[in-house]
Amino acid sequence: MPRVIYNTATTLNGFLADDQDSLSWLFVVRGAEEAESGFSGFLKGIGVLVMGSTTYEWILEHENLAEHPEKWPYDDIASFVLSSRRLPEIPGADVRFRRGGIDEMWSELTDAAGDRDIWLVGGGDLVGQFAEAGHLDEIRVSVAPVTLTSGKPLLPRRLESDRLTLESVKQAGQFAELVYTVRSAS
Ligand SMILES: NC(=O)c1ccc[n+]([C@@H]2O[C@H](COP(=O)([O-])OP(=O)(O)OC[C@H]3O[C@@H](n4cnc5c(N)ncnc54)[C@H](OP(=O)(O)O)[C@@H]3O)[C@@H](O)[C@H]2O)c1
Numbered sequence: 545m546p547r548v549i550y551n552t553a554t555t556l557n558g559f560l561a562d563d564q565d566s567l568s569w570l571f572v573v574r575g576a577e578e579a580e581s582g583f584s585g586f587l588k589g590i591g592v593l594v595m596g597s598t599t600y601e602w603i604l605e606h607e608n609l610a611e612h613p614e615k616w617p618y619d620d621i622a623s624f625v626l627s628s629r630r631l632p633e634i635p636g637a638d639v640r641f642r643r644g645g646i647d648e649m650w651s652e653l654t655d656a657a658g659d660r661d662i663w664l665v666g667g668g669d670l671v672g673q674f675a676e677a678g679h680l681d682e683i684r685v686s687v688a689p690v691t692l693t694s695g696k697p698l699l700p701r702r703l704e705s706d707r708l709t710l711e712s713v714k715q716a717g718q719f720a721e722l723v724y725t726v727r728s729a730s
Pocket residue numbers: 552553554559560561565566567570595596597598599600602603626627628629642643644645646665666667668669670673696697
């Protein structure tokens with residue numbers, strides 16, 4: 545069974561993006577290259593990724609994929625985008641649009657992942673849907689030295705310390721990389 549891993553950068557006070565979905569605060573943090581080098585190793589173990597529509601639309605715009613579809617960064621990974629809307633496709637990319645509950649799509653996700661893991665890209669509510677369905681095994685956060693007054697939340701669910709175990713702590717430039725395993729609700 546693949547492991548389901550939420551891997552993301554976050555502000556110190558738990559935001560993925562600001563209210564305008566901007567990540568400008570993230571790209572100026574020193575040491576991003578160090579954090580990125582560990583990330584390429586992580587990606588090798590990933591067979592499926594799942595993201596919500598805001599995140600997908602951010603990548604479309606940020607990479608200008610309408611004009612440069614070859615810049616889709618996740619070539620070898622079956623990419624599931626959750627949305628109730630019809631979104632632009634990317635020629636040549638393995639992007640699969642789905643909607644509905646996690647249980648309904650679970651067997652398709654595990655089949656597509658094969659012997660590799662599932663990466664939850666975000667956002668936070670999507671990860672919460674996986675947690676509620678009992679399909680969240682690990683949280684890996686790179687905490688940036690930034691606070692914001694408001695924005696898109698890291699994980700807007702209540703998971704207390706009986707369910708989260710801190711497995712490792714590492715410094716990468718100005719980022720603190722924390723890895724937690726998640727225990728299912730009993
Ligand atoms: N800091 C980082 O490293 C990092 C990582 C990831 C994301 N981000 C950023 O954080 C922000 C996250 O945005 P967000 O919180 O709005 O989350 P999101 O998960 O990207 O998008 C949420 C939207 O996805 C659709 N959706 C979610 N679950 C669904 C389901 N089960 N079935 C059908 N549709 C579903 C819904 O929109 P529709 O149905 O209307 O399409 C929902 O409003 C983005 O700006 C992203 O770029 C940052």
